[in-house]
Amino acid sequence: MRFADIAGYDALKKALAGMADSGRVAHAMLLYENDGCGALALALAYAQYLACEHPHDGDSCGHCPSCNRIAKLIHPDLHFVFPTNTGSKSGKTKAENIVSDVYMEDFRALAVENPYFLESQLMEAIGLETKSWGVNVAEAKELLRILSLTSIEGGWKFVVFYLPEMLGLQAANKLLKLVEEPPEKTLFLFITHQPQKVLQTIFSRCQSLRIPPLPVEDVAAALSARGYGDGTSSSALASLRPEAAEQARMCGGSLGTALYALRNGDDMQQFEQWFTQLMDALLSGSLVDAWAVGDQIAALSSREKQKAFCIFVSDMLRKIFLMQQKMEDLSYATASRGEICKRLAGKISPKFASRMQPFLDKTVYYIDRNVSQKILFTDLIDRMSVNINRV
DSSP states (O other), X not given: OOGGGSOSOHHHHHHHHHHHHHTOOOSEEEEEESXXXXXXXXXXXXXXXXXXXXXXXXXXXXXXHHHHHHHTTOOTTEEEEOOBOOOTTSTTOOGGGOOGGGGHHHHXXXXXXXXXXXXXXXXXXXXXXXXXXXXXXXXXXXXXXXXXXXXXXXXXXXXXXEOGXXXXXXXXHHXXXXXXXXXXXXXXXXXXXXXGGSOHHHHTTSEEEEEOOOOHHHHHHHHIIIIIBOOOSSSTTTTBOHHHHHHHHXXXXXXHHHHHHHHTHHHHHHXXXXXXXXXXXXXXXXXXXXXXXHHHHHTSSOHHHHHHHHHHHHHHHHHHHHXXXXXXXXTOOOHHHHHHHHHHHTTSOTTHHHHHHHHHHHHHHHHHTTOOHHHHHHHHHHHHHHHTTOO
16 A cells, blocks of 8 residues: 555645654554544555655555565564454354454455445454454453564564554553553554544553545545546546445545445445335324334344444435525435435425434444344334424
């Protein structure tokens, strides 16, 4: 992964290259981002630049043996840590003995294909869709063992630590001294989506760097480079196919989110169908039909898909509200979703979207905490029925 392969972030890429060139490399960095915004890609490009045998013009060469191995995530001095648990691909290994290496083949395949992957995609890749996960003591012990050894290639040793907010207190205590005073030429690259949940003892030992959401045009350029545009316009956004342009605008600056939505079009179509059925049932006063939709959502194969449906509903309500305010141009809806929203805009309360947003957020919050999904969606639908026509 070269800096040139990463969409946007020109100032950040220049700053990272400058740190490497000046020799002022922090021993531990905390990159915090919204899910799918590119922190992993930047971390890998930074590691590749430091390990490159022939860096030039502020970037790695991309051709030397070190660059080739890091690009394939098989460099012997590049180590990964991420949350785990026993899952469908872990065999008979006990949970307390599970470490990242158990799932490394699946992680590597996912990250090489798409370094902008979402948390939910990693959970699916390693077979933990229905389980909680975390970084355990066994992982900390394994990391201590690995970093006590000499660098195999005689250069830098890198630890890319994905989601340190999932690090337990006992495991963290074993790593504190190592993070504070690592062996010479050892670099920790922590990637977090919730920096407020990272243990303060870890946070305080890192140089923090915010990876902001990408501007719409940068997302559009990245999508166009991945085959979602036709190159008919000088503007990357204008050259995108309609569904890709919608995702570029509504992904919140997360290329990973946009790619996930585009690659999982069947899920989005199903969400659109359920949303339409749910709203029509509520408007007709048929709670039984509305609850039937809720039961289908609660029966989805993973919590991440249930959360994705809540996010989809939130976005659709935003589009409806904008249409109610005569701001249709800002809704950025595809043709099919635009028709749904226009039809519903004249039937529901203008205050419905703002009233429902806190309940949608709470539903996502409690899904993460493994509360019964059937209870959650029954409660959410009840609240929707009360507020849909409330003045």
